[in-house]
Amino acid sequence: MKKTSLKDIAQKAGVSTALVSYVLNGKEKETRVGEAIAHKIKQIAKEMNYQPNHLAKSLRSGKTHTIGLIIADISNPFFANVARVVEDEAKKNGYTVIIGSCDEHAEKSWDLLNVLINRQVDGFIIVSCEGSENQVHYLKERNIPFVLLDRHFPEIQTDFVATNNYKASYDAGVHLIKSGYSRIGIMAYKSKMYHMEERVRGYKHALRDNNIEFLDSWLKEVHFETMDSEVRTAIDEALASDQQVDAMIFATYGLAINALKYINELRIKVPSDLAIVSFGQAEVFDLYYCPISYVRQPLEMLGKTAVEFLLKKLKNPEEGMKQILMEAKLIVRESSKAKTATLSG
Amino acid sequence: MKKTSLKDIAQKAGVSTALVSYVLNGKEKETRVGEAIAHKIKQIAKEMNYQPNHLAKSLRSGKTHTIGLIIADISNPFFANVARVVEDEAKKNGYTVIIGSCDEHAEKSWDLLNVLINRQVDGFIIVSCEGSENQVHYLKERNIPFVLLDRHFPEIQTDFVATNNYKASYDAGVHLIKSGYSRIGIMAYKSKMYHMEERVRGYKHALRDNNIEFLDSWLKEVHFETMDSEVRTAIDEALASDQQVDAMIFATYGLAINALKYINELRIKVPSDLAIVSFGQAEVFDLYYCPISYVRQPLEMLGKTAVEFLLKKLKNPEEGMKQILMEAKLIVRESSKAKTATLSG
């Protein structure tokens, strides 16, 4: 029992496939199809439960109504949620999303890109990973529409939707200072990615603007791949030295999780021994015995806007370049509460 | 600068598209293409960076090399991870996956199914939600290949890959009993889904086989949609009554998370006030001040096997029905440690 095609309907109605196509695409008026026939065609289409073949449509039109979404790390709940938003938003507009995670590997990202290009996606939304600049250039050269999400390359002119990471980190730093912490560290990925540099920069400026001298030993940079062990070392160092920190900003969700596990093991008390503010958002932060203060990025808006930008570009390739930085919001919880309160402890 | 097609290559090589197709599909031998020409064609294809058009291929062959993955709830990290496994495994076999989450709504699942059928996916892997039996029947009738994952309907003959939930829950119950708990409750979704019933059944039998009389008030069933508030009520009831529980099994990850948040608020101590074993697996359980014992389902194997079953069926539609129940493993942590140890507290 094959799917019914235009031909089947045409045959049953005794007309050409052209008429059927016109009618079912709502072009009866422009193409002057007889009312009686039009009605008959619609009737038959319904009876036979006609569903157009997307492949054929796409082959003809060159449009697949599919978006490729390449995510740097889908195991990060922030990105997982962004992916959901993108998917929902796309579906609302009649688009299907194909998701791929490159797990922070540029080669994997490259493979994905090619697979999806071959699948004829109409455009891309990309959370770039380190070393994927060439891919961005490639897309630009080939004139394939795309929007960068959450991470972007300031030296490459592209559409992007991202968070103001500098500001977010600055705010986090100021918040800790105002809460009475003065020896504030930051843990970040060892990375040349702009969003990461911005987070470190914001933190440093927060210290500077509050007359706290930044110490090199307060910046802990770890490699993504060997995070598990490096985080432990970093925590050990941050707490053991004579430049011991009393608060720490975690530049990503993954770093925070790893650190918290270790901190648990060490029986270090948050926030009395160590105050914490983390980027990223996740249930985990609510569930920790001492709820974690975090930087809430405008997840929904990021996803929605990225889709919006891309679809606009798909509809009109001449559309101008769109770039937007959205503000994050610092959610203050127990893990960074004012130090005075813990002086008694 | 259009993509190069078979035609372009044919033109440049001065041959017909047929030859090009044969050569590039490795059918030179069967179709006896001249060696010189074959070589020339390959050469040109490489030079022009030929990438076949999947749409055209699919239209012709009726195969899209795409799998539809419908997940009951992608916000559940267990399912999110299963999705990753399925995706990776599919990709290894040259398949692309289109994921959709129905958020436990049968209608949404129905919509997804249709969207994906229209997109001509070759087959489905489905984590069914309540009330979607008709969809399973529909697929069977229309002879669309599919494999049910994690949840199945015992009264419908289908391929499936799932966990032995009865056994898992039974083990969890026995473990708690052996650890000295005797007033053991269970929190589950109010649902007619088989996997949920099995979890309750296993728990009950664990009690029965250890001469503990099951009390109705120990079974807390909450609705998925209104989980947030109902979980609180359930916890209140479980702890306040004269039939107060000293341990609790959570039949899903979501329930556990919600309950733990509330338990935190109430300042209830785990496990001294309440021991806990939960289904599902997530970082959260590691991070809780008292790491949570949980039932680890064979996530990787489930996903891989589902893909394997489906691909076999796609390759050979006559393939027999495949059903498998995999064993879960109880991971014992602090949250359910032997009661004697806490008698002093």
Add this chain to the structure above:
DNA sequence: GGTACATGCTTAATCGTTTAAATAAAATTT
């Protein structure tokens, strides 16, 4: 009554592949 236009429908090309069947040329057999 001839030209012009409106109406209602069909034809056929096209998108990029695959592949059975046809064809032509060369090699082998009778």
Add this chain to the structure above:
DNA sequence: AAATTTTATTTAAACGATTAAGCATGTACC
């Protein structure tokens, strides 16, 4: 040398849709 087989290549239909162009009609106008 004719018949047959093998080898190398082309032709053309098909997948399922879209759409410009063509072709009959009928109606209106001068």
